[in-house]
Amino acid sequence: MSDKYIYKFGEGKADGNAKMKESLGGKGANLAEMSSIGVPVPPGFTIVTDVCDYYYKNGKQLPKTLKAELDENIAILEKRKNAKFGDPKSPLLVSVRSGAAMSMPGMMDTILNLGINDEVCEGLAKKTGNERMAWDSYRRFINMFGDVVMGIAHEKFEHELSAIKSKRGAKVDTDLDVEGLKEVVTAYKRVYKENASGEGAPVQKKKGDEFPTNARVQLEDAIMAVIGSWMSPRAEFYRTKEKIYGLKGTAVNVQSMAFGNMGDTSGTGVAFTRNSADGTNEFYGEFLINAQGEDVVAGIRTPMHISEMKKVWKDIYKELDGIRLKLEKHYKDMQDIEFTIEEGKLYMLQTRGGKRTGMAAVKIAYDMVKEGLIDEEEALIRVSGDHLNQLLFDVLDPKEKQRAVSEHRVFTKGLPAGPGAACGQVVFNADDVVEWKKQGKKTILFRHETSPEDVIGMADSEATVTSTGGMTSHAAVVARSWGKCCVVGASEMQIDYKKKTITAGKTVINEGDVVAVDGGTGELILGEVKKTKSPVISGLVDNNEDAKKTEVYKMFVNLMKWAEKTKTLKVRANADSPRDSLVARALGAQGVGLCRTEHMFFEGERIWDMRAMILAETVEERKKALDRLLPYQRADFEGMFKEMDGYGVTIRYLDPPLHEFLPQDEAGQKEMAERMHISIDKVKKEVQDLHEQNPMLGHRGCRLSITYPEICVMQTTAVIEAACKKEKEGITVIPEIMIPLVGKVEEFQYLAKIVRETADKIIKEKGAKFTYTVGTMIEIPRAAIVADKISGGENGAEFFSFGTNDLTQMTFGYSRDDAGVFISDYIEKKILREDPFVAVDQEGVGALVEMGVEKGRKGRKKLKCGVCGEHGGEPSSVKFFHRTGLDYVSCSPYRVPVARLAAAQAVIEEKRHAKKKK
């Protein structure tokens, strides 16, 4: 912490620069930078974030030397502006704004026109010859000061303004004349006096205190208000929500006023240097004539498009457009700017990197490479996973969506668990989905939560919505793996299966009602909303030639090429069928990292053989049922090997507890009894026998195959026979057999022996040439601890795949189905920074992954290590896995591009980090 607390800027020079965001805040740093590069900025100064830090670390005291530094800087500013605080003849008026290192809504807003009082107002009127502007500035200041510094509700001022406007027949604010404005000022002063209790406000005043007329008092109160707002509940909430940690506090920007409200040659505006919605290289923004500050965004009057400025103020537009290009060239990124024109003179008040849609992000990055502004690596860094993701899915038509929002048709919101958008009729169970589909209807499946029984319904509906469950609940995982739209944990909804209704607040929705689902935001909308399909998917997956001609397709393909060149981590996909595999390859997956074979047992008739297998009372009966399942499974593997020609296919053996294959509801049990010619009591007994207190920690994974080795034999036969057949057809097959849920080396070796004996026999019989490997999931903490034993020796595991979903569950002791109840509370209380099921917990779970890799490679030098949990598609996790030295990550097919991008970013960040260290 330096002893300098205040940095000047403006008029071609500045004490600071753009790199000093940490101490000047984003706003202050960019004001300094703009000043330095010759962009017109009204002079002012920035009080650094260290002051805020000091204040909270020292019992809410300001540094002692600050006052003198403030005096000095006010004096300099007065000199520069040839004006004086509180001097009616030549008054200095300033704006006061907060500004932390990261943009942060919820902190104090802007105060304009600070320094005004009755005399100054008169003086200002005289000096500028613009009485209206003076009184307009005065009334704005009282409002802003009262609201922001004293915590008086804005509505109270608004109420007075409306009353006076309607009394005087003024439609918009600018219709009010000087007399009207004077009346507003009087009314506002009264509002202030009546409400300034100071309770909960950043600055303590008593109720009944008059509005402060001393400019220096106004300034000090405003500075305190900015600093106080750093710890406001709103700001704290925002930081928690956006995971913003480690900032020192906010800076305070004090800047001489430029008045946009000086009449028809004055104005104010906000703009993006390129189109923030689609990325087009065009000036994109709005402005208002004779207006100040927030008028543009507040919607008080309808602003004009920036292009119209050409007609009104040709020269100013030219200057502004020049500044736009200058800023882009300087910052090498699209900027979000604010400006004011005071009697024909242009001033820039702010510049910062502009928020953008996925489409815009990709286009801007891509164009800037072509324009030579940035290189390919920088372009890869500029595009986030979320950005990229937006290009892959159907979305609700933005205009229709906007209309729905304005019509208040959004009836509730859940977690955006599966991407895309959907529209259809409400149904409440999987059977109805299938039935309605036959009738040609599109449906949205609403459930409390889903279970494997619901998967057919999930597949056939447009989207699935649940009232419970989190981002890795069953519904979420299945939907994401299919790239299907899904919203989970919409807990405000009450779903009544019997009445077939959804109640959310006052809205009651019945079966058959049409709703739309926004998988990008989690919003649920009543009524029809059209959607548009991603050309990237049409081109890559459906091979649609028209789609391939679109710009977005071409950009996407190029961006992915750059990523591929850069990254070293391989990206595979979690795929359970030939179709999944096809999609995965189309999106760039370098193999299948996880094929969950149990998913093959739910489809169509297969479930009945599976159930027969479960009901079997002897090994013989079990083998018979397994024999019937064999051809299904073999056929699926054949399809997958074909799609993955030349790439590895990691096949995980049966994993879930058996009860998941049995119907849990009365009707389903009855159907099962009838169909299988057994008594309902027998079905119920089986369901009861398989019931577990904690199925997550129960009889599943390799434990099943150890109890019933014949399952392992059947699955190996299916894998190897399929591989033999495909090899004969000229396909390069690389089967990788994966034993799940291993915690002890003995478990692995018990099953690996069965696998190898079964496989070697078939390979010998068929005279096949391919080699296969046997490996294991590392998803039990114990497995990471004894990883060297598991990979060691001749019969050890040949590869590891870290199942970070389960590993997270057991390392934390969190059931992903139940933890939703407290995880949000934990995040609010800052116990967790983020949901560990979304981004891998590097400190705990990550430490076990590191241990597993290190020990595993001690046991077997060239052990292949990967990750196949949900984290494999989450950018921060992918980067961690890259650093940990994994060979690959595997994720849902539709997350593959995001993972590829993150893998590339990991390399670039590593490079830059190494450079910095040098």
Next chain:
Amino acid sequence: MSDKYIYKFGEGKADGNAKMKESLGGKGANLAEMSSIGVPVPPGFTIVTDVCDYYYKNGKQLPKTLKAELDENIAILEKRKNAKFGDPKSPLLVSVRSGAAMSMPGMMDTILNLGINDEVCEGLAKKTGNERMAWDSYRRFINMFGDVVMGIAHEKFEHELSAIKSKRGAKVDTDLDVEGLKEVVTAYKRVYKENASGEGAPVQKKKGDEFPTNARVQLEDAIMAVIGSWMSPRAEFYRTKEKIYGLKGTAVNVQSMAFGNMGDTSGTGVAFTRNSADGTNEFYGEFLINAQGEDVVAGIRTPMHISEMKKVWKDIYKELDGIRLKLEKHYKDMQDIEFTIEEGKLYMLQTRGGKRTGMAAVKIAYDMVKEGLIDEEEALIRVSGDHLNQLLFDVLDPKEKQRAVSEHRVFTKGLPAGPGAACGQVVFNADDVVEWKKQGKKTILFRHETSPEDVIGMADSEATVTSTGGMTSHAAVVARSWGKCCVVGASEMQIDYKKKTITAGKTVINEGDVVAVDGGTGELILGEVKKTKSPVISGLVDNNEDAKKTEVYKMFVNLMKWAEKTKTLKVRANADSPRDSLVARALGAQGVGLCRTEHMFFEGERIWDMRAMILAETVEERKKALDRLLPYQRADFEGMFKEMDGYGVTIRYLDPPLHEFLPQDEAGQKEMAERMHISIDKVKKEVQDLHEQNPMLGHRGCRLSITYPEICVMQTTAVIEAACKKEKEGITVIPEIMIPLVGKVEEFQYLAKIVRETADKIIKEKGAKFTYTVGTMIEIPRAAIVADKISGGENGAEFFSFGTNDLTQMTFGYSRDDAGVFISDYIEKKILREDPFVAVDQEGVGALVEMGVEKGRKGRKKLKCGVCGEHGGEPSSVKFFHRTGLDYVSCSPYRVPVARLAAAQAVIEEKRHAKKKK
């Protein structure tokens, strides 16, 4: 492995000695040792275990040099005995016996009289002048060879013998004359020929092969049979069951015969050098005149007590008693011996450490210290935890129990989860227990499994029996903590709550039937069986003066004194009430290592306030209910502090998921609705809302108090107010507040802050002087990984208590409620050596404990570390925790003596290990 495969012994000298058990087996080593110290042993030799090892490691081939060595040793033996294999004039007859380093039933039994055939038999008759003995030996040999070597069922021979006996009017075998015996030999040869298919037998012969007459062939077949029996399913099963690992194989003992069947001056017997039932220093055993081998134990004739030998064979008795004393003095332990008298000459055939009851083990160890045979440390090593445990509990009267067994009243068997014995009437729910108790009836509670709702029933019944669950199921843990009799997982039982019946096999038991429960063996017995109470408990806990005068009491107290002098690890108790604390102190606990506060919320009226707390919809309502719980909890703490004057009391805050406090059954829910004046629907909704997929990984532990901090405030208030009050009364209070289920340092710090603020305020107000500490359970894998963070810094945890129950669940991914299904299968398949919930898994869970201790003490140098899982009372685990450097273990009060003993043994073993290394 040396090149010497055969070791001679007998007649005052031997190649080997007692220390060579690993290679000579226990039997061979002791035969050598006895030979060396001048005890009469028939000469012979031992083929070492390396041969067996070699055989299985080299494709079932024997070492090439063995044959020559065998030839040589046979020649030596022939010379020593002045006899020849197969020589009718002076035939050498031998016995062949297996013998591994550890006693192992299930392997090959003894073969006697090997070397006999028709001519040898005649020769033997001539040489000894005892024709009867010759034919008796012959028929025995064919039977044993056929049975043991060829796998011919013993019954087939027995059948022939019976027929001949009954035809000839012989009551017992000795009634048969020479003609009879000849007829038996002929019949036996036929049986051999007809059945010697060799299928599954260790030695391959064809059906129809004649009985082998060549002595050398007989010997080689017998040797192969011994080696083959090492891998018999029976032997493998036994080793798995008894957790015997790492042995090389079995040795083979070939020994010249001493004939106990030479007439009235011959005989054979088995004996213990002291009474193996109660430890009395008296010769204790049985013998038979004119008998051979297994006759004594086979019960063919009724043997005589060893003391009767004084009358029959005074001199031999004197010699034998001399040998008894010599052996004890030499081996410094009670011995189990076998001997044979051949025409007045005594031969010892075996000596080994004798199996004994707990009572005998303690008495023998204690007496031997007094006799100067061993020192106190050796005495401590000689007594096992199981031995000690037997002294602490009620047991079924041995005679009555024996009768019940012989009357086939044992209807099923479960796991012996809670110690002791009980007898009472069968009931099926907790309410009935309470109701029947009011009527003065003693009950046994039978449940599928128990839940916290059942605890009152468990407390008021004599014992609890469940059909599911393992050694650490709810029922088992609760019962053990109370020292109550309990049997769990008696899975053969079908309990029908509706019909109120238990079905086990063909037995149907109705409500009200009297049953007895043996908590030491898990046996369940139909009908009344009386029990006897432990004088140790009467003396220590009930302060019964008569009990204190008993020898067993005195011995116990002295043994514990020796242990206390030796051990360094502290032993605390898990205690939830003043009564538990009293018992714990009486049994030597040095503080409470775990007080599960939730147990205080079930008793009596408290459950209703707890339920009101759960139903509360606002913080205010919740606080009100908590305020009502406060006095109960405070009173309990007061009582505990009083009992633990001067010792630490570790209090764990609320841990189980809230649903455990709500009734899960319809009737209970109805009662709750009525009593709390709410609708049954509300109750049901609450139960449903609190339902979790995996409650073990759900909203429990510190997660509860983070959601509802007011619980933490109430519990802290209760602890600290109680401590203040007791301090004023002159008691030294050492409260240790423990936050459960911490996985992140933020969780600990969030609650520790609340605890410290609340506590400091009360202490200041009351002017108290004691200090308290705040620590945490380490029971989540993640906590062990980040232990340095949790203990680090000023606000870090001041102590760790490893909750190895939950740590085992999460490290393995085993739910202790569900894992029973596969754990037994795992043990059978050698995937697990033992149930990790019984003995701590040192490799995995232990590694996390080590990591936690190491990291924890990195964060806080003098961090106190303990264990409070069920493992704290299991000897091998206690020793592991000692080695890991923990400060204490904590276990159920009744396990405290066992833990103290194990802690002392750990020190002694460490000392001995260090000495060995030197």
